[in-house]
Amino acid sequence: MQTQILAQFLATPAGREADAILRSCVHCGFCTATCPTYQLLGDELDGPRGRIYQIKQVLEGQTPTRITQGHLDRCLGCRSCETTCPSGVRYARLADIGRHLVDERVARPWTQRLLRTALVGLVPHPARLAPLVRLGRLVRPLLPAALAAKVPRPRPAGDWPAPQGRRRVLALAGCVQAIATPLTNAAAARVLDRLGLDLIEAPQAGCCGALAYHLGAQAQGLDAMRRNIDAWWPAIESGCEAILITASACAATVKDYGDLLRDDPAYAERAARVASLARDPTEWLSAADLSPLGTPGRGRRIAFHAPCSLQHGQQIKGLAESILTRLGFVLTPVPDPxxxxxxxxxxxxxxxVLSRQLQANKVAALESGAPELIATANIGCQLHLEAGSRLPVVHWLELLDGG
Incomplete structure (x- = not known):
């Protein structure tokens, strides 16, 4: 794609990066066919190719409007387009640059500003989020059904095995997962314990930084990334083999730390090191001897939901399904996975509105094979699917733990 980016943008690292991404696009339109929002809305401007053109126009000097902002806002960031693209266009990164550029030039309605400020101020901070979750559970019987469904049910973590001085792997506690589903990391620790490894958390590490970064508070997101690097670094220097991140969306973000902080002279080298150590549990367990786990599946029928952050963001496909099959689970078919x-x-x-439509479609697909439960690999997907399904929805690591 030919570009005529303004000099003021080409003078910045983000502008030069955007120009390189735009030039790699051949505007073939293959991405449109797999874009969820285009499938729902049928509007070229609500598909990847249309959003790419809108970002290009802004970089070339066209003044963005609330309409431009709305089309970019409706992008899920699912990165299905990246999986489809034959040219390797880094659409997600271009979208981040474009959104930031437009948000600097277009004022949002006060309601949107308030919501985004509240989300950035609350969700990435477990100490602030925990009281709200406890309150939600307390008043859940009084809430409207749609709102009550969004309140996560308690999932006690159970015991976390004490380190035995064996090979060590770091874990990311995260933000929402640490409060809503602490069982996930505890289950991972018990599974790894049976496989002869110690899983440890660094208390100072928290939100991966994705939430703030993608909601326009990029400086706060980058600060969260730096905090995690500082928290993990002593364990990395003392020989931790990997950073095992059980939320696939967080894993996708941590794997991008090297790119996101490459222009920070104080953190670039360490960020690249952290990114190289980041692993999704599927990558670690797929090559492991799982015989100590036995066959917890025992023929149980489950539907596996592969989060976008796993199959498109990290480009990991089929590993979780293979592990579950090895352990005796029967995977039911899922249309349009x-x-x-x-x-x-x-x-x-x-x-x-769009989210509920996509939720209904996905739940119907997952339930179509008559499974007894749904398993997924990301906290956000887990809570979202649970709010719309009649079946239990669990993290797939819980199944390995015997859940």
Whole structure:
């Protein structure tokens, strides 16, 4: 694609990066066919190719409007387009640059500003989020059904095995997962314990930074990334083999730390090191001897939901399914497995109408094979699907733990 980016943008690292991404696009339109929002709305401007053109126009000097902002806001960030693209266009990165550029030039309505400020100020901070979750559980019987469904049910973590001085792997506690589903990391610790490894958390590490970064508070997001690097670094220097991140969306973000902080002279080298150590549990367990786990599946029928952050963001396909099959689970068929469930971070709150449509479609697909439960690999998808399904929805690591 030919570009005529303004000099003021080409003078910045982000502008030069955007120009390189735009030039790699051949505007073939293959991405449109797999875009969830284009499938729902049928509007070229609500597909990847249309959004790419809108970002290009802004970089070339066209003044953006609330309409431009709305089309970019409706992007899920699912990255299905990246999986489809034959030219390797880094659409997600271009979208981040474009959104930031437009948000600097277009004022949002006060309601949107308030919602986004509240999300950035509350969700990435477990100490602030925990009281709200406890209150929600307390008043859940009094809430409307749609709102009550969004309140996560308690999932006690159970015992976390004490380190035995063996090979060590770091874990990311995260933000929402640490409060809503602490069982996930505890289950991972018990599974790894049976496989002869110690899983440890760094208390100072928290939100991966994705939520703030993608809601326009990029400086706060980058600060969260730096905090995690500082928290993990002593364990990395002392020989931790990997950073095992059980939320696939967080794993996709941590794997991008090297790119996101490459222009920070104080953190670039360490960020690249952290990104190289980041692993999704599927990558670690797929090559492991799982015989100590036995066959917890025992023929149980489950539907596996592959989060977009796993199959498109990290480009990991089929590993979780293979592990579950090895352990005796029977995977039921899921139509259109590449499509997003509508969770997409905070999308269910910022774009509730589209999110509910995608949720209904995904739940119908997952339930179509008559499974007894649904398993997934990301906290956001887990809570979102649970709010719309009649079946239990669990993290797939819980199944390995015997859940």
């Amino acid at each position: 590449h499509l997003c469930c509508g969770s997409a971070g905070t999308y269910s709150l910022t774009q509730p």
